[in-house]
Structure formats: C-alpha cells, structure tokens
Amino acid sequence: MILLAKVALGFGTTVAVAGAYTFHQGVIRIDIDEFRSGGSHVHMWVPAAVVPMALHFVPQQHLRHGGREMREAMPIARALFRELKNYPNTTFVEVTDGDQHVRVATEGSRLAIDVTEPGENVHLRIPISTVEDAVAQLERAASSQSIREHKEGKAERDDDADWQ
C-alpha cells in the first residue's frame, strides 16, 4: 500500500512539475472565427513553452532562410519585445475602417493582436517572453549563417589570392 502511495506521489509530482514547466511561460491563445458557410472556427490554447522547444527541432537551414533582411530585423525585434514588457496594458496601434478593426496592444505580459471584420475575427494572445525566446533563437541562427558566409567569403578571397 505504501509502495503504491509512493508511486502515485512520484507520478503526481512528475505531472505537476511537467505541467508547471509547460505552462511557466503562459499560454498562447489563438481564436479564429470565419462567419460564412463552411468557415472554420479555430480556438487553441497552446503552452507557450512549446514554441522555443519546437524551434529547436526545426532544421537550421530553414531558420537561416530569412537571410540579410532577417538579420537586420532581429535586433529591432529584440529591442522592441524587450521594451514591450515595460508597458503592460497599453494599446499601441488601433486602426478602424468601417466594420474592420485592428488592434495591437499589450495585456499584462502578453502581446494582443485583434483583427475584427464582418466575415472573420482573429484574436491572438502571445506571452512576450515567448516571442523574445523565438527571436533570440532566430537571431542565433541568422548570426551563425552570417559567420558561415563570412568564412566562405574569406576562403574564396584566399583562393583568389593563391591563384593570382
């Protein structure tokens, strides 16, 4: 009986720790509603920790595809999301055009993007720390690509020098 209790305690603790780790970064919430016949209704709650974890499994060559533009944008994205954390519950951009409405805001520690139009509603809630992690990983991939290109360029220049 005591053995069974110990097993149950171990299992329960494992589940609790795994649950705490999975949800420690919060939850990504995606709500998509298409108001037309056959339109899709997607409502997803994804543990935010999944995103950086999933990025680890994406082949590096796919992450490097962004190229130069991505490398230029990464420091801006990093600075932006780092600063966004200092402004909880703030609406940064709001565009209204008739029935269409777009809102980019922070709600606590989450980035909130809402797009509302007559036929479709999209609501996205992402923990800012998750976006930061994802940006950091993409930045690392971009910088490794940059180093590789630099090395290749140097090797080519060395080859040219040898040939001359």
Added chain:
Amino acid sequence: MTPRFRSFAACAALAAALLALPLAASAQSSSSSERWLHVRVTSTDSHGESVKVNVPLEMAEKILPAINKDRLHGGKVRFNELDCDGVDLKAILNAVRTTKDGEFVTVQSDDADVRVAKQAGYLLIHVTDKSGKHHFHHHSRHSMKDDADKDESGKVEKDEKPAKTESAVNHESRVEVKVPMKVIDALFSAGKDELDLMAALHALSANGDTELVSVKADDNTVRVWLDSKSATD
C-alpha cells in the same frame, strides 16, 4: 503559530515592504515622467476610418539605435549636400536660432498661405492650401459642373468666380507644424552631414505637452502630439 515562525514572518514582511518601496516609488516616478508620442488620423468619409498610434518616447529611444538600415545608423541619419540642393541647413538653423522671435516667411497667394515664424522657443510652420483642386475632381457635383464649364469655354467665367472661391475656401486644408527649437538644435547637434534623431527624441521627451503637427483637410484630420498619457480618449 510558533513564536519563531511569527518572528520569521514579521522579518519577511518587513524585508518585502523595504524591497517593494523603492520599486513602487520608481514605478510612480517613471509613469508620471513618461512621455508619449501620439498620432491620430481621422477620416471624415462614410467609413469613418481612424488610425491611432501611441508610442512611448523612452521605447522609441531604445529601439531607434537598433535600426541600421540605409542612411539610418545608431540613431543618426546621414545626408549630403546634394539632398538639400546645396543649401547649408546648419547655417540656416544657426541664423534662425540666433534671431529674435519673429516671422521669417510670409506668403499669401490665391492658392496658399505660408507662414514660417519663431515664437516662444518654437519654430512654427503654417500652410493653408486654398486650391482644393482634388475635391473638384472627385466629389463635388457642383465642381464637376465647374470643370465642364471650364472645358467648354477654356477658362472659368468671371461670374462663376465667387462661387468657386467660396467652394475653395470651404475645402481648404490647413497644416500647422510646431517644433520646439531645442529639438531642432538637438537634431542638428551631430556631425556636419548628420541628423541626430536620438538627441531629438531625447529633447522632445524633455518638452511639455505639445501639439507638434496638425493637418485639417476636407476628408482627413491628422494630429501628432506629445503628452504624458498612455492612451487617447
């Protein structure tokens, strides 16, 4: 509850209060001194289109140095003499800075009024566009008739002139720009061929509540202003 636990709890509460106090004070001071740049575009058409942008200047100051694209590097924009058609902007600025308050440019014509002045530490630029031509072509039935009359006769009849003038006055656009001189000074404080946007933002954040740009046209109004509120209405 044991006395030992009670004393530990009291110590913990005291430590937490001491830690929280400076944090609360800094949060209060930062929120009161925070400066926000607001942009509001409102369209008066049937859709009622509106755009609201709220940017904390402190955030802009942090992000700007991260942007390194084309001529913008480290919060500074490079330009050369060719961009200004050979005009020495720094010399003009120095002249404006050292001059007393007054009107520098006043143009009054049928199409537009322009006024450039320096007043109470601000550079003011006011433009009133009285042409309203875009309106005649796109919206007004009356103005289409005007155009038709104009096409037939080659010029507008004299007796129609008052009607057109009245219409043009109704559809005039006004642009008002008000920039603190300190911001302009900061903008040109970098090297010879550089605009220091970082310094300008910093100078702007030290400024009080100011309406920087106001555009009032037929179909749109644009406002750019600075205050300490994070949101607009």
